[in-house]
Amino acid sequence: QQQVKQSPQSLIVQKGGISIINCAYENTAFDYFPWYQQFPGKGPALLIAIRPDVSEKKEGRFTISFNKSAKQFSLHIMDSQPGDSATYFCAASMNSGYSTLTFGKGTMLLVSP
Amino acid sequence: GAVVSQHPSRVICKSGTSVKIECRSLDFQATTMFWYRQFPKQSLMLMATSNEGSKATYEQGVEKDKFLINHASLTLSTLTVTSAHPEDSSFYICSARDSQGMGNEKLFFGSGTQLSVL
Numbered sequence: 001q002q003q004v005k006q007s008p009q010s011l012i013v014q015k016g017g018i019s020i021i022n023c024a025y026e027n028t029a030f031d032y033f034p035w036y037q038q039f040p041g042k043g044p045a046l047l048i049a050i051r052p053d054v055s056e057k058k059e060g061r062f063t064i065s066f067n068k069s070a071k072q073f074s075l076h077i078m079d080s081q082p083g084d085s086a087t088y089f090c091a092a093s094m095n096s097g098y099s100t101l102t103f104g105k106g107t108m109l110l111v112s113p
Numbered sequence: 114g115a116v117v118s119q120h121p122s123r124v125i126c127k128s129g130t131s132v133k134i135e136c137r138s139l140d141f142q143a144t145t146m147f148w149y150r151q152f153p154k155q156s157l158m159l160m161a162t163s164n165e166g167s168k169a170t171y172e173q174g175v176e177k178d179k180f181l182i183n184h185a186s187l188t189l190s191t192l193t194v195t196s197a198h199p200e201d202s203s204f205y206i207c208s209a210r211d212s213q214g215m216g217n218e219k220l221f222f223g224s225g226t227q228l229s230v231l
Binding site: 032034046096105106108 | 117119147154155156157159162204206207208215216217218220221222223224225227
């Protein structure tokens with residue numbers, strides 16, 4: 001199974017709130033789980049990534065929570081800002097992160113002022 | 114940080130013409146580059162994997178004779194859309210993997226090319 005299921009499809013959060021985006025996967029061979037941020041008309045940019053040997057990784061306002069047994073991982077954006085409004089993609093790859101990325105379908109986040 | 118330069122950012126062409134899109138890694142060498150296609154409000158769809166000095170590997174359903182990929186150097190890959198038709202209109206994105214990196218942890222994306230075929 002190569003699929004990565006992402007939810008919700010869209011999300012509206014008030015400024016200062018917490019944005020949470022979830023992803024689930026089936027292939028237990030996946031060993032690298034990145035999140036990408038994409039603004040309209042631009043390519044994706046790596047936001048934060050995690051490997052399955054840790055359950056959480058935090059970088060500034062962005063945190064990945066990883067649940068290996070449930071085969072789920074999520075992105076939390078603390079103190080969400082209007083500048084965070086973008087489309088977010090989760091992804092997964094295997095072979096120590098060398099295989100091609102399998103992307104989720106994306107979540108359009110709108111942070112209202 | 115590492116930069117992948119993709120040109121042009123936007124191109125409009127007539128049906129039946131060919132369009133070339135360039136993808137350059139500016140400050141690292143990339144043995145492997147990837148080409149994606151993205152429709153509005155949809156995810157990235159991998160078209161092909163390009164390895165320097167060898168033929169590209171195309172994903173199922175992608176016409177290799179229509180989407181010509183050349184990866185002649187460690188810093189440049191090109192995608193040529195031949196005999197473009199309106200249905201080829203899309204946002205094309207390249208990515209490059211740092212040869213000295215740690216797999217996809219050192220994978221960087223270009224800024225994309227919006228192709229419009231009239």
